[in-house]
Amino acid sequence: MEHVFIVNPISGKADASLYLVPQIIEQAKKCNISYRVEMTQAHRHAVQLAQAYAQAGDPVRLYACGGDGTLNEVLEGVLRSGNHEAEVASIPCGSGNDYVRNFGKPQDFLNLENQINGHAISVDLMRTQTGISAAICSVGIDAKVAYNIPKYRRIPLCGGTMAYNLSILENLCRPLGQKLRVEIDGKVFCDQFLIATICNGSYYGGGYCAAPKADLQDGVLEVVLVRKMSRLRIASVLAKYKAGAHIAEDGTVCPDLRDVLYCFHAQEVHIIPVDEKNTIVNIDGECGPAERLDAWVMPGAVRFVLPLPVYDSWTQNKQKGQTLFVH
Known part of the structure; x- marks a missing residue:
């Protein structure tokens, strides 16, 4: 070889x-x-x-x-x-x-x-409208924060952590949430969402565990939707989201978050902004404006070495x- x-x-x-x-x-x-x-x-x-x-x-x-x-x-x-x-x-x-x-x-x-x-194992991938994704695609405040980080890094003495924190502050000062039409295997959800993620794997954003029960070999995507909420509640919800504590051991959403967070299994997902022409889309850490985010699961698409x-x-x-x- x-x-x-x-x-x-x-x-x-x-x-x-x-x-x-x-x-x-x-x-x-x-x-x-x-x-x-x-x-x-x-x-x-x-x-x-x-x-x-x-x-x-x-x-x-x-x-x-x-x-x-x-x-x-x-x-x-x-x-x-x-x-x-x-x-x-x-x-x-x-x-x-x-x-x-x-x-x-x-x-x-x-x-x-x-x-x-x-040794190599077979793992799933996602096909998107721009190419492939190995782990997670998303629309929402997480994608916007990541998209804005490079402009802060151009500031002298502004390192990675400071650039990240400044981008978070900027986005929290803006109107929160975006009206999205989310189609999950043909079912439609339309609401003001803070984050909408399509997960093949569990992690993105430098360690955020959006889908702790995701399985890279099950031929299924997990969709996590976080509704718009008050600024007072965001910190506690996102802390659980980062730690993977928003999903219970049985794979369901924790009871105290069920009013703002939903989780679904899917083969095909489409996320489309309703009131705006474009949104910021994140595909495995690569962020940029797009008219929509489309994703399809690709079961056993490639052999990955462990x-x-x-x-x-x-x-x-x-x-x-x-x-x-x-x-």
Whole structure:
């Protein structure tokens, strides 16, 4: 098998080409594998690289070395190739690294030896109107906060945390909620919503656990809708939403939140703004204005590699019928 490491040098806080590439070369030689290292040169370059290697026809494992955006591009490239046997792995060195939280802690995926010796499992993806999504798509205040962060980062001495907090403050000072038409497998819900998420996985936004019971292998999406509420209540509700405490052990919404929060299972979801032409849409951390958000589940769409210890834990929990839930 050919092992191809696709490295995004501008992902995260440090240049991965300076610290990660030497580690890759050293470990690849120790494990005596056939390998290549490719550096991305531009946005969506990883799509082209992944597609080309997957279409070559030989057994291949493609390592997305970057954040969730890099992983998303590698997954899309593999899907475009039509090679259903190509494997995708993630070396999470981005800012959020939310996708791997579905299986363990991000640091569990940084051990290159365990990655090389890991095993692939089939996982679901989502098809959207702009491409694919591995974890979560959303519309609402969460997407707007993420969309506004870059403009604050341009301010001198305004780091990631400060930029995030300033973006939250800006959005809380604006009118809350947006009237949305949400179509879930043909059923229509129209209301003022604070957040509307379509979840394949559990995590997004740097650790928010929107769907703690999500299963990446069940062929089902989870839709979480949070209605508009008073500013006095937002902090407590979002704290539970971040921790995954809004969903009870049996998979239902906690009783104290049932007046503002709903959860559904779905195969197909459409979210359309009613009173505005556009809304801010988040797809695996990539945010921008769009007229709508459309998502369809893609059961067993790709083979994703779990590092050896993570694979052992995952299979044991699956055999017990448990969902691996890591904060």
